[in-house]
Amino acid sequence: MSLIADPPVRRPRHGRLARKRRLAGLLLSVPAILLVGALLWAPIVQAIRYSMTTWNGYSAPVWIGPSAYATALSDPIVHRVLENNALLLLAVPLAIGIPLIIAALLHEHVRGWRFFRSVYFLPTAISWVVIGMVALEFFAANGMLNHLLADVGLGSVHTDMLASEYNALAALAITFIWSMIGTNTIIFLTGMATLDPTLLEAARVDGLSRRQIFFRVTLPLLTRFIQFAFVITVISAFSALFSLIFVMTGGGPGLGTTTLEFFVYQAGFAQGQFGIGALYGIILFVIMIIVGIGQLRLIRSQDGEGW
Amino acid sequence: MATASARPAEAASAPSAPATPVSRWQSARFRRRVTATAIFTIMVLIAIVMFYPFWYMGDNSFRNQAQFDRQSGHSLAGWKQLFNDLPVVHQLVSSTIVCVAAIAIILVVATTAGFAFAKLRYRGSGLVFLLIVAAMMVPLQSIIIPEYVNLAKFSLTSNYAGAVLVYAALGAPFATFLMATFYRGISDELIEAAVMDGLSYERTFLRIALPLSLPAIATVTVLQFIQIWDDLLVGYLFLPTGDRTITVGLAVLSSGRTTGIPPLMAGSLVSAIPAIIVYLIFQRYLIRGLTLGMGK
């Protein structure tokens, strides 16, 4: 079948044109480098330094040194918190898979797709505080979930998910998956806008079923965007859930929903111990680089054309 | 598909046709119809779930605190309190200024850099790209105080400038990443053909790549708009109190001991509307078929 992408074009790697290309590339990336360097990497480097001190902002920081990391990493509470982060990763495939299916259906123009495309994105516009309150009310013992269960005759399955540690984390993960639907769906729709309709048409003429087209044509061409969504979803799970956790569970019960990000806030930021906040933040930073960048490099080895 | 589902009775009662092929044809069509109905039902259910928070906000905004506590009765108290306690309009204007300025910067740096990292690679560009993407992986709470100290030194915290710059920097890695991902889908021949025609790479970017990337630009705009609009921490630290964003303004409704939920719900509803409008405007660019020279 002629559905597999053409081999990548060989462009000259040497010569005048190549040099012009490299120069243009450098020139066009300078604004981003300056912005990110000055406003993100500068404070990151400062935070690395502060992470080894008792910095609180106004009094002279006392140097602790790299042993601060050893102490933090041997703390059983930190272990428990890291376990939560690891468990939250299990939600990522669903947070990508569900929007992928929705995007594929919308892209196929199922009945009412214009309406659904609008409505599915709406909750993305709502503040985390509201989402947290709604989720809290939904999962509560006297909340919606149990009313719905009772309505369909499952009243005996009375849940109180937010009252026990791992169930609360599951409830948080469900809310997180729900909250990612809008964002990831439009990322995949963007990706599908790059698909060549003639390819899909050809597949249809070849007699492929809808499912076959999805798995054999659409999905391979969307790899880049799935990769992108993966990185963004991991980043969201690890560093964008603070407000949701704050309102929905407060990190509890116990340490059940305290992720490292929330721990950065509670043990460091809210206590005014910015050194400790930086310490846990850098640990999280390293973990996310391993998970996120590692994934980007991994894909590269497969298609030989990664980042 | 609509006609198929509109005539189920006729299809089921076509007695005169030969038995075997028709029943196969019928059952295939029947199966397709069942699938379509099932999909439609699930889509409707998801839509209800997605819409529920709006009902929750609307319902609870028309209460006073006692009515909220007891979840019975409605009144205009929440809305009255919102407009009494907060300069809502001024804060909406502030939010808009900050969002528009920051997104303008984000789009400029992200489209250019995204194109460079995807199509105009140079020695080390892969590493630079990874460093830019990595910069969004540190939790904001860990770097915001050093950031604040740095910007305060340059007196950038007494007007919009500081917050705009920080938002732009926070959004740039995501946007650059998405733009680069998108530009990688443009075929190299297209770019090289334009260059052969005598355009410089910079002009090729402006004339060819940029117009093609409207779907990605729309996505960046929508997602960053929401991100910045709903952010609390940066607006809180970097904006002067007179020029607060609506999100910071609403946070004032919760105190050390209690929270005025009805006005908070009313405010959240008001605050969600601009983002929704932005999405509804931009979603028409998220269509299939913008494929001139796309796909490799």
Add this chain to the structure above:
Amino acid sequence: MRRWRIAAAAAAAALLAAGCGSGSGNGGSGASNAPVTLTIWHNYGTEQNATALVNLAKAFHRLHPNITVNVVSQPATNYFALLQAKAISHNGPDLAVMWTGLFTLQYKGFLQNLKGYVSASALAQVDPNALKWTSDSFDPANGPYVIPLENQFYIGFYNKADFAKAGVTSVPTDWSELYAACTKLKKAGYTPIVYGNGGQPLGATFYPWYDMSYMMIGAYTVPQWQGLYSGSTPWTSPAISGQLSNWVKLHSAGCTNSDVVTNTTNLGQFESGKAAMMVDGTWDTQKFTSALGSNVAAFVPPFSSTPIKGVVDFAGDGISMMSYSPHKAQAAEFLTFMTTKQAAAIINAAGLIPAINGTSTTNSVNQEMLNFVSHGGMTAYPMLDNVVQGNVVNIGSKFLPSVLNGSESIAKALQDMQTTLQQLPASQRGNTFP
């Protein structure tokens, strides 16, 4: 009607004071002639405290026309981090709301010690118990960092009508009387004590330090609480776990709602009379009196094996001066004004309990609370979460609700609190307060 009369009285007092003030004010500071704008930050949201502060600012401006006071409301989340950041860049407010106890001492790096700024005679007007908890080592002789705005109580509220219908004739004063009352209330169809996430800032579960304060009152004297800070009385002590097991029995015996961790409607349940008791604080007094009228009354949560002898009566917040303020003289004038009877009247009019000597409150339920100390012979205790380390409070807030729910063991929760305490640097758990 009565409130209107108080307002009129306050206004009259303000006029009088303005008359005197213009005569004596010039002597205070030479700078007071040039127009100055003071900025005050608060994290009061839409509470009565915000009303009180705004009215104080207005009254002060009438006394000192050349000093304008700009009151700015700040979000409560991250409020202290914001103050800290502004202290680094020295572009924060002149005055700001500060919580007392260890909060004050934690942030004293950018707070002005008020000794010498607010005169001794003015300080003498303030409830000495209130000033104590804002001074170094909690010794008022060292000078306060905060002028308290109000006295707050962690307190129990109960529904008199529910008690009467259930045949509970006297308010319980110890654990066994509480269990007895519970049995009767349950039989009459009421939820005896309701727990849930209302009655605190936005948050998921109930805040356990109201209850914890009363359990520690039942176990220890005020000076002994220092041992909880220093670690000389470990959190794992038998006295503490004994108190907690009595507390857990409330839930296991059905004295509470079953969903203590996830209930979101506790305020409604109490306001509608379905629940007979609730442990909360003065910030909800007005809400309850307007919902339940004279049926609501205050009681001391009887979390003690012997009749409970203490009540949490604590000036939890007040106004502090930033050490970098360029207008210290004028800021000090405002703080001095807060110690006057006129200020007390304004604070009372907003429904709060002023922390000024010899004042009373016009809310009868609040007055009941004051009477526990002045007439009932109760000892005033601070809020426990203001005098033990923030990290310990955090861990306790996470685990204690689950303990009451029965899903976490008492020993495990207390051990986690103890471990957290021991991990703190020695300077944060000394034998004296910092």
